[in-house]
Amino acid sequence: MESTSSHVRVIVGVMLCSVLAPLQDVTGQWFRPPKFWSCPQNCSCFDGSGIQHWPLPGSTPARKDPTRSLWMEKNPRVECIGSGLTRIPVEEIMDDVEMLFMSSNNIPKISLADLKKFKNLKVLNLKRNKIRSIIADADTTLTNVTTLTLRFNEIAFLSKEHFQSFPNLKYLSIYHNHITTLPGDMFRFNPYLNRLYLGPNPIKSFCDDFLEELNLKRLTLRNMSLTAVPPSISRMSNLVFVDLSDNQISEVRNNSFSPCKSLIRVILENNFITSIEENAFNGATSLRTIQLSENRLTSLPGGILSNVSVERLDVELWENEFFCDCSLKDFKIWVDQRNAIDPTTDVRFRCSQPMRMRNKYSDDVTSDDFTCQRKNVIYKERKTIYTGEEMAIAVMLTFLCTLLCGIVAWRCTFKRKYGHLLRYASQRDDYGDMEELQ
Numbered sequence: 245m246e247s248t249s250s251h252v253r254v255i256v257g258v259m260l261c262s263v264l265a266p267l268q269d270v271t272g273q274w275f276r277p278p279k280f281w282s283c284p285q286n287c288s289c290f291d292g293s294g295i296q297h298w299p300l301p302g303s304t305p306a307r308k309d310p311t312r313s314l315w316m317e318k319n320p321r322v323e324c325i326g327s328g329l330t331r332i333p334v335e336e337i338m339d340d341v342e343m344l345f346m347s348s349n350n351i352p353k354i355s356l357a358d359l360k361k362f363k364n365l366k367v368l369n370l371k372r373n374k375i376r377s378i379i380a381d382a383d384t385t386l387t388n389v390t391t392l393t394l395r396f397n398e399i400a401f402l403s404k405e406h407f408q409s410f411p412n413l414k415y416l417s418i419y420h421n422h423i424t425t426l427p428g429d430m431f432r433f434n435p436y437l438n439r440l441y442l443g444p445n446p447i448k449s450f451c452d453d454f455l456e457e458l459n460l461k462r463l464t465l466r467n468m469s470l471t472a473v474p475p476s477i478s479r480m481s482n483l484v485f486v487d488l489s490d491n492q493i494s495e496v497r498n499n500s501f502s503p504c505k506s507l508i509r510v511i512l513e514n515n516f517i518t519s520i521e522e523n524a525f526n527g528a529t530s531l532r533t534i535q536l537s538e539n540r541l542t543s544l545p546g547g548i549l550s551n552v553s554v555e556r557l558d559v560e561l562w563e564n565e566f567f568c569d570c571s572l573k574d575f576k577i578w579v580d581q582r583n584a585i586d587p588t589t590d591v592r593f594r595c596s597q598p599m600r601m602r603n604k605y606s607d608d609v610t611s612d613d614f615t616c617q618r619k620n621v622i623y624k625e626r627k628t629i630y631t632g633e634e635m636a637i638a639v640m641l642t643f644l645c646t647l648l649c650g651i652v653a654w655r656c657t658f659k660r661k662y663g664h665l666l667r668y669a670s671q672r673d674d675y676g677d678m679e680e681l682q
């Protein structure tokens with residue numbers, strides 16, 4: 245008896261639910277019919293549950309951005325991607341919008357006062373427009389905006405007055421603009437900033453004052469005329485990733501990354517680095533990837549990697565000028581020992597000098613090959629065997645043979661074995677439009 249009545253209750257419940265269900269959306273909120281909405285021309289509009297209501301069925305769908313990552317998606321949202329806009333169509337956008345995605349248009353100017361009504365706005369993406377100026381407005385405060393994307397525009401100047409409207413900003417990308425100076429107090433009103441993508445930008449003389457108060461997780465300062473690793477970095481205890489490539493850094497000093505216990509990857513490619521001090525990476529005990537290709541390194545101290553991650557170490561050292569004599573022996577010994585303990589270690593380099601080691605790869609030679617010639621002994625031996633003329637000819641022949649062998653060996657093995665590394669010389673990858681960088 246009892247079981248029959250509970251069955252009836254369940255059936256009635258299921259029937260009621262299926263009658264009422266269409267009136268609710270997936271989050272359980274009461275459904276709002278799309279007729280209360282508006283949506284700008286050539287755009288797509290999504291409600292609070294991410295369900296698309298515009299463009300209406302039958303019209304051409306707006307373009308999608310393939311590089312967009314879903315973690316940033318907030319709803320309700322409006323997407324006008326490659327829609328030919330010359331301004332943000334604020335009048336036609338619902339006030340409660342949380343994400344505005346306006347990339348690849350022809351917008352030349354933004355007035356922050358126009359955005360005032362979007363109190364819930366969290367994500368504002370204006371990448372790949374023609375923005376030259378942003379007009380600040382002291383009365384506009386968008387407390388919910390955490391993500392601002394302005395990369396690939398023509399902005400020449402930004403200051404604290406602009407960022408004052410975004411006091412809770414966490415993510416900012418403004419690389420590939422025309423910015424030449426960075427005011428020291430630029431981020432005075434943005435204490436929560438933790439992902440900052442600034443370079444490339446044509447900065448004339450770099451000063452890291454603007455980083456002073458920030459504790460970032462990710463930072464890119466690529467191609468911004470840096471001449472040293474910014475001292476502020478050695479205060480960023482939460483830093484995970486830093487890209488300092490394409491600058492004019494000539495030296496990496498002791499403890500440049502010292503409190504950065506979370507730091508996993510440092511990119512220092514294409515600088516003018518000639519020397520790295522032995523304790524340069526000390527304290528960065530999680531550091532696994534160090535990219536040092538395309539520099540002017542001739543040697544490295546033996547203990548330079550002894551205080552970084554104990555596993556999966558990957559150090560790129562291609563396109564340098566390593567002098568593979570006794571001065572590099574300690575480093576070679578360290579790498580060999582490390583390889584024996586952890587075969588996933590990938591630390592290789594190519595010798596440039598002395599002649600007998602030219603173009604040899606570190607994993608094709610042993611640490612015993614890293615010797616220094618004792619000049620006076622060799623001179624004495626040669627003096628007893630050769631005349632000056634014979635010696636000159638011998639030297640020239642040796643040089644020519646080595647050169648020839650080098651060229652042949654290079655052509656045979658280099659392309660086969662290391663061909664993929666040629667990208668460092670010519671076609672370096674531009675992370676350009678990645679929404680988030682690893």
Ligand SMILES: *[C@@H]1O[C@H](CO)[C@@H](O)[C@H](O)[C@H]1NC(C)=O
Pocket residue numbers: 285286327328329330
């Ligand atoms: C919408 O797109 C069409 C075709 O690309 C274009 O001619 C028109 O100007 C666009 N409308 C707006 C408001 O930008």
Ligand SMILES: *[C@@H]1O[C@H](CO)[C@@H](O)[C@H](O)[C@H]1NC(C)=O
Pocket residue numbers: 363364386387388
């Ligand atoms: C931020 O958004 C929340 C809802 O997510 C809203 O309650 C709050 O009022 C917004 N902040 C401001 C300053 O409007």
Ligand SMILES: *[C@@H]1O[C@H](CO)[C@@H](O)[C@H](O)[C@H]1NC(C)=O
Pocket residue numbers: 444445446467490514
């Ligand atoms: C760095 O930026 C300048 C323009 O400011 C550009 O000419 C140069 O090619 C860039 N360098 C690299 C390596 O991308």
Ligand SMILES: *[C@@H]1O[C@H](CO)[C@@H](O)[C@H](O)[C@H]1NC(C)=O
Pocket residue numbers: 498521522523
């Ligand atoms: C950097 O550290 C190494 C190793 O402790 C030390 O020999 C060297 O003198 C230091 N350099 C400077 C400039 O203090």
Ligand SMILES: *[C@@H]1O[C@H](CO)[C@@H](O)[C@H](O)[C@H]1NC(C)=O
Pocket residue numbers: 526527529550551552554
């Ligand atoms: C790195 O150096 C610090 C002190 O400078 C030391 O406490 C730590 O154990 C070292 N870590 C490694 C992996 O050598």
